[in-house]
Each structure stands twice: as C-alpha cells, then as structure tokens.
Amino acid sequence: MKALHWDGQSLRLEPSYPTPKxxxxxxxxxxxxxxxxxxxxxxxxxxxxxxxxPGHEFVGEVSKGPNKLIGRRVVGEINFACGxxxxxxxxxxxxxxxxxxxxxxxxxxxxxxxxxxxxxxxHLVPESVADEEAVxxxxxxxxxxxxxxxxxxxxxxxxxLGDGKLGLLCAQVLRLTGEYITVVGKxxxxxxxxxKLGVQTxxxxxxxxxHADIVVEATGSASGLKMALxxxxxxxxxxxxxxxxxxxxxxxVPLVINEVTVVGSRCGLFPPxxxxxxQKSVTVTPLIERIYPLSEGMDAVTHASRPGALKVLLRS
Amino acid sequence: MKALHWDGQSLRLEPSYPTPKxxxxxxxxxxxxxxxxxxxxxxxxxxxxxxxxPGHEFVGEVSKGPNKLIGRRVVGEINFACGxxxxxxxxxxxxxxxxxxxxxxxxxxxxxxxxxxxxxxxHLVPESVADEEAVxxxxxxxxxxxxxxxxxxxxxxxxxLGDGKLGLLCAQVLRLTGEYITVVGKxxxxxxxxxKLGVQTxxxxxxxxxHADIVVEATGSASGLKMALxxxxxxxxxxxxxxxxxxxxxxxVPLVINEVTVVGSRCGLFPPxxxxxxQKSVTVTPLIERIYPLSEGMDAVTHASRPGALKVLLRS
Numbered sequence: 001m002k003a004l005h006w007d008g009q010s011l012r013l014e015p016s017y018p019t020p021k022x023x024x025x026x027x028x029x030x031x032x033x034x035x036x037x038x039x040x041x042x043x044x045x046x047x048x049x050x051x052x053x054p055g056h057e058f059v060g061e062v063s064k065g066p067n068k069l070i071g072r073r074v075v076g077e078i079n080f081a082c083g084x085x086x087x088x089x090x091x092x093x094x095x096x097x098x099x100x101x102x103x104x105x106x107x108x109x110x111x112x113x114x115x116x117x118x119x120x121x122x123h124l125v126p127e128s129v130a131d132e133e134a135v136x137x138x139x140x141x142x143x144x145x146x147x148x149x150x151x152x153x154x155x156x157x158x159x160x161l162g163d164g165k166l167g168l169l170c171a172q173v174l175r176l177t178g179e180y181i182t183v184v185g186k187x188x189x190x191x192x193x194x195x196k197l198g199v200q201t202x203x204x205x206x207x208x209x210x211h212a213d214i215v216v217e218a219t220g221s222a223s224g225l226k227m228a229l230x231x232x233x234x235x236x237x238x239x240x241x242x243x244x245x246x247x248x249x250x251x252x253v254p255l256v257i258n259e260v261t262v263v264g265s266r267c268g269l270f271p272p273x274x275x276x277x278x279q280k281s282v283t284v285t286p287l288i289e290r291i292y293p294l295s296e297g298m299d300a301v302t303h304a305s306r307p308g309a310l311k312v313l314l315r316s
Numbered sequence: 317m318k319a320l321h322w323d324g325q326s327l328r329l330e331p332s333y334p335t336p337k338x339x340x341x342x343x344x345x346x347x348x349x350x351x352x353x354x355x356x357x358x359x360x361x362x363x364x365x366x367x368x369x370p371g372h373e374f375v376g377e378v379s380k381g382p383n384k385l386i387g388r389r390v391v392g393e394i395n396f397a398c399g400x401x402x403x404x405x406x407x408x409x410x411x412x413x414x415x416x417x418x419x420x421x422x423x424x425x426x427x428x429x430x431x432x433x434x435x436x437x438x439h440l441v442p443e444s445v446a447d448e449e450a451v452x453x454x455x456x457x458x459x460x461x462x463x464x465x466x467x468x469x470x471x472x473x474x475x476x477l478g479d480g481k482l483g484l485l486c487a488q489v490l491r492l493t494g495e496y497i498t499v500v501g502k503x504x505x506x507x508x509x510x511x512k513l514g515v516q517t518x519x520x521x522x523x524x525x526x527h528a529d530i531v532v533e534a535t536g537s538a539s540g541l542k543m544a545l546x547x548x549x550x551x552x553x554x555x556x557x558x559x560x561x562x563x564x565x566x567x568x569v570p571l572v573i574n575e576v577t578v579v580g581s582r583c584g585l586f587p588p589x590x591x592x593x594x595q596k597s598v599t600v601t602p603l604i605e606r607i608y609p610l611s612e613g614m615d616a617v618t619h620a621s622r623p624g625a626l627k628v629l630l631r632s
Contacts, residue, residue, distance in 0.1 A: 047569075087550065092550070092551065095550035095551060095574065095575070097550075145575075149575065149577075225568070234403065234408070234411035234413075235408065235411060240568065240571060240572055241572065242572070243569050243572045243573065244569070246567075247565050247566055247567050248564070248565070248566060248567070248568045249563050249564070249565040250563055250564060251562075251563050251564070252541070252556065252564045252580075253363075253559050253560070255556060255578070255580040256556055256557065256558070256559045256580040256581065256582055257559065257580070257582055258411065258580060259411070259461075259465065259579070259580045259581055259582055260580045261465075261577060261578070261579050261580070262571070262577070262578040262579075262580075263575070263577050263578075264568075264571040264572040264573070264574065264575045264576050264577070264578075265572065265575055266572055266573055266575055
C-alpha cells in the first residue's frame with residue numbers, strides 16, 4: 001500500500017509499504033481522510049523519537065474485523081492500551097504505561113491507505129457527520145478533554161492563546177460552557193473566522209489582557225507558556241496544550257508566587273466530540289485549508305508546515 | 317537601630333539604620349528572633365530585585381500600636397495588602413496586586429531590631445509556644461497552604477522531594493492528613509530526624525519511586541521540577557514550592573502527555589500553623605541549626621548559605 005514513512009531522519013512516500021496484518025482484537029481500516037496535526041510536524045523535528053507511519057487523525061471504513069463493523073465508517077482513539085493495568089481499569093487507557101500511540105509511539109498511523117486499530121478504540125461515525133467533519137474527531141476530543149479536567153464556570157473570563165487549529169477548536173468548545181471567551185492570535189483571517197462564530201478576538205499586537213480566570217495555551221510554541229503565565233490571575237488555571245520538541249526556558253517564579261494551577265491536557269474521549277459534530281454545535285470544515293491525495297503527501301506535509309497553515313488533509 | 321541591609325549588590329550590617337516610623341494601621345514590633353529563609357538567599361542572587369532590610373520570618377513584641385497589643389508577643393503575615401481590591405475582598409490579600417511583601421517587595425523586613433507591620437497582619441502567639449517555635453510560623457503556614465490548595469486523601473502515595481527546611485516541614489504537615497509520605501533527600505542526618513518523627517525516608521541515590529499521587533517539590537533548586545515530573549503519576553498532582561532566581565530549562569512534554577496538574581504554592585494563613593505549634597502536632601525546634609546575635613548577622617547569612625544548612629536564626 002502507499003504510505004508516508006518517517007525513518008527518524010527523513011519522510012518518504014513509500015509506494016509499497018506492507019499493509020498491516022490481521023491480528024487479534026485489531027481491525028484493519030481503509031483510511032478515507034487523514035489530518036496532519038502540529039504534533040506530526042514536531043515528530044519530524046525529533047519529538048518522541050518516533051519511526052514509522054505517522055498520523056493519528058483519520059476517518060475510514062473497516063475492511064477487516066468484526067462482521068458487524070465491516071464496511072462501516074469509523075474514527076479511532078489513538079492510545080492502544082493494555083486493557084489490564086490500573087489506569088485501564090479506571091477508564092484512563094490513554095494513560096496506560098504500556099500503551100502504544102497511533103503514529104506517535106510504537107504503532108503505525110494514518111498517513112497510509114490502511115491502518116490497524118484495536119477494535120475497542122473504534123467509534124462509528126453518525127450518518128449526519130461528513131468525512132470532512134469526522135476527520136476532526138481526534139483533535140476535537142482533545143479539546144473536550146479540557147472540560148473534563150477543568151471546571152469551567154459560565155462567568156469565567158477565559159483566554160485562548162493561539163489562533164491555530166487547536167485554538168480555533170478550543171474557543172468553540174469552551175464557548176459551549178463559558179460566556180466570556182477571548183482568542184488572542186496573529187492572523188486576522190482566522191480571528192475573523194471566529195468572530196463569525198460569535199467569539200471575541202484580539203490581535204496579539206493590540207492585547208493587554210491580565211487576570212483571566214482560565215488561560216488555554218494553544219500557541220504550539222514553547223514561548224506560549226510565559227505569555228499564559230502573564231495572563232492568568234493569581235490562583236487561576238492555565239491549561240497547557242502545546243507539546244513541542246524543544247525545551248522550555250523560563251522563570252516559573254510567577255507560577256509559584258501567583259499560586260497558579262497548570263493543567264497539562266492531551267487526548268480526550270471521542271463520544272463528546274462525535275456528539276458535537278452530529279449536533280453541529282461546533283464548526284470544523286472552515287478549518288480545512290486543502291485536501292491532497294495521499295500520493296502527494298510530501299507536498300501536503302510541506303504545506304502543513306507553512307506558518308499559519310490550517311488543517312491539511314490527505315485523501316487515500 | 318541595628319539592621320542588615322541589602323542594597324542590590326551587597327549585604328551590610330548597618331549600626332544605625334533608621335527605626336521605622338509610626339504610621340496609620342501599622343504596628344512597630346521589637347524583633348526577638350528572625351529566621352533566615354532560602355528565599356532570602358535567593359534575594360542575594362537577585363530574586364525579586366529587592367533592596368532594603370530582608371527577612372520575613374520573625375517573632376517579636378509590639379512596641380507601638382493599639383493599646384491592647386503593646387508588649388504582646390506576635391508573629392506577622394508577610395503580605396501587606398491594600399484591603400480594598402477584589403483579592404482582598406476574597407480573603408486573598410496575599411495575592412493583592414498592590415501588596416508590599418515584608419523583606420521581599422517594597423517593605424523592610426525582620427533582620428533588624430524593629431519592624432513595621434500592618435496591625436491586621438499580626439497574630440498573638442499562644443503562651444505555650446516558645447519564641448524558638450513561633451519564629452517558624454511563617455514557613456509552617458506556607459506548608460499548610462498545600463492542604464488548602466490540594467485535596468490530600470488518607471491513602472494517597474505522597475512524595476516530598478527535598479530534605480531541607482521546607483521539606484522537613486512539608487513532610488510533617490502532610491502527615492497530619494496522609495498516611496503514606498516518603499521524603500527523598502541527600503542528607504542522612506536530616507532523614508534520620510524525619511524517621512524519628514515516623515516519616516518514611518529514602519536517600520536520593522537509592523530512590524526509584526514512580527507514579528506517586530502527589531509530589532511536593534521542595535528541593536529549592538531549579539532541577540527539582542524535572543525530578544518531580546518523573547515521579548508523579550499520570551493525572552497526579554505536583555506541588556511546586558521552590559522559588560529560584562534562575563530560569564527553569566526543561567521539557568514540559570511529560571506535563572502535557574501525563575496530564576499532570578502543577579500547583580504553585582506560596583504563603584499560607586497563620587492560624588493553622590499557630591494551632592499546630594500550640595498542639596505540638598509538628599516539631600520545629602530540631603530544625604534550628606544555630607542562633608546568632610543580630611550583630612553577627614553577616615556570619616549568620618554565610619552560615620545559612622552553606623549547602624544543607626538548616627534554620628539559622630537571628631536574635632536581636
């Protein structure tokens with residue numbers, strides 16, 4: 001099958017990469033659309049030391065697996081957990097110490113024609129959700145994770161730092177609970193997109209916000225944390241979303257002095273995201289910048305790497 | 317009066333520093349004992365850009381102020397708040413944006429014969445608490461702050477990193493709630509002191525603890541945070557106590573991936589600390605390494621700066 005392959009040094013389109021073999025409790029999924037995430041771009045800078053087929057966002061149809069799933073349209077949670085440990089027992093398989101992670105840690109991902117996913121990780125896509133929406137399930141679930149971790153109150157002053165893909169999703173999801181969301185960004189076109197959705201926005205250059213109750217750091221950059229610490233009020237909450245390959249270098253004195261709570265936030269459960277997509281309570285398709293065929297995957301990655309690029313998809 | 321004075325470059329014993337003047341809502345306190353804290357040593361490395369009389373730990377007697385307080389033995393909270401802002405209204409004067417902080421920010425401190433403190437900040441010292449115990453009220457209150465910020469459960473696996481002054485107090489306070497406390501340190505004598513108090517200890521060199529529910533970073537060193545991140549379980553809580561003058565440089569990826577909650581923790585309210593001292597539920601006097609007269613304050617600071625030094629006090 002065709003697949004993009006990262007060997008730790010360079011990315012290549014492999015025309016005949018081995019199709020995943022059938023295995024116990026695994027389904028083979030024919031990928032329809034895959035999304036390129038900033039994490040993938042970090043992997044190409046050395047993040048996680050991953051080697052293999054990258055990609056952890058997809059929608060596809062089951063090609064091999066349980067009979068009742070064959071031919072059905074699915075999305076899949078990315079953490080392949082052991083199912084036996086104490087984290088798995090608590091429903092926290094995404095923190096299973098033995099886990100593999102699709103396209104990130106020990107498991108090939110979705111930048112390919114086929115993908116092997118544990119049957120337990122699959123979720124059927126509702127009829128009303130298009131492929132171009134369903135492919136956002138994973139990043140959207142990661143955004144809903146914030147609501148699982150932090151108690152957001154209706155009147156909270158919430159600031160989202162970053163108008164990239166993650167910031168645009170975060171703003172929409174937080175708005176389901178909170179009234180006062182401000183997104184700080186660098187791109188007028190993206191902020192305009194949010195304005196149309198009724199979210200308050202401000203250009204970074206015009207921005208002097210202080211003492212926010214909740215700040216979501218979604219800049220995708222190591223420098224975002226300092227800005228977030230400058231923005232959050234004493235005893236406020238800072239949600240750290242960005243994973244970057246490089247170290248952070250900053251003074252954490254404000255964190256201690258202001259007794260800030262920093263909550264690291266990663267993957268979320270898929271059902272709230274699928275429900276939001278089905279109910280059209282979030283709008284994801286305006287985030288699609290371009291769809292490339294998998295055969296032009298190298299160009300797609302180059303495109304996704306452009307500063308300010310929104311979601312680039314691969315169709316296979 | 318005699319006072320130690322830090323001019324931003326060097327520390328000197330001033331034989332005739334001006335005694336603080338009377339002022340509205342302020343009391344003049346004759347210092348009996350003052351404690352040298354690691355924060356003071358950080359100030360001498362540039363922390364907070366403070367200039368003036370350092371020191372924020374003391375016990376003394378009121379020399380000028382409300383009649384009912386004259387001659388009474390007092391300790392004092394270190395944040396001098398405006399009393400009018402929304403933080404003050406919530407009882408969070410220690411986060412008042414207009415605050416001065418004794419010996420740290422805009423207010424002279426306790427390394428002197430006399431000290432000016434807002435009357436509202438003073439607490440009477442119970443008869444049963446000796447000066448040598450009362451002088452620990454401030455650092456002990458900062459430790460009780462953890463219990464105000466983090467819900468500690470009896471069965472939680474709690475690790476305290478650091479066997480310095482702060483670590484020794486943290487371990488004792490956490491043990492009032494939790495059953496399973498382990499202190500990781502570098503000094504066998506200090507760990508032995510904790511063992512006598514019934515706390516489990518381990519030398520850093522022998523230590524392989526992972527997946528703790530709560531980790532308290534009390535190393536006083538920028539490198540402690542990485543160790544704490546390696547120790548805390550996914551979805552666990554990391555209490556960050558150390559304030560250091562230098563930057564932190566580390567990867568915060570584990571914070572995000574493991575969805576750790578980092579809670580910055582600074583000053584606390586005095587009543588729980590005074591109550592614990594009165595009830596003898598914590599033991600502080602073994603932490604006293606030496607008491608110097610204020611006139612030998614320069615030697616005292618040199619002593620307190622020795623690696624591994626415990627509490628050095630100044631008597632005036």
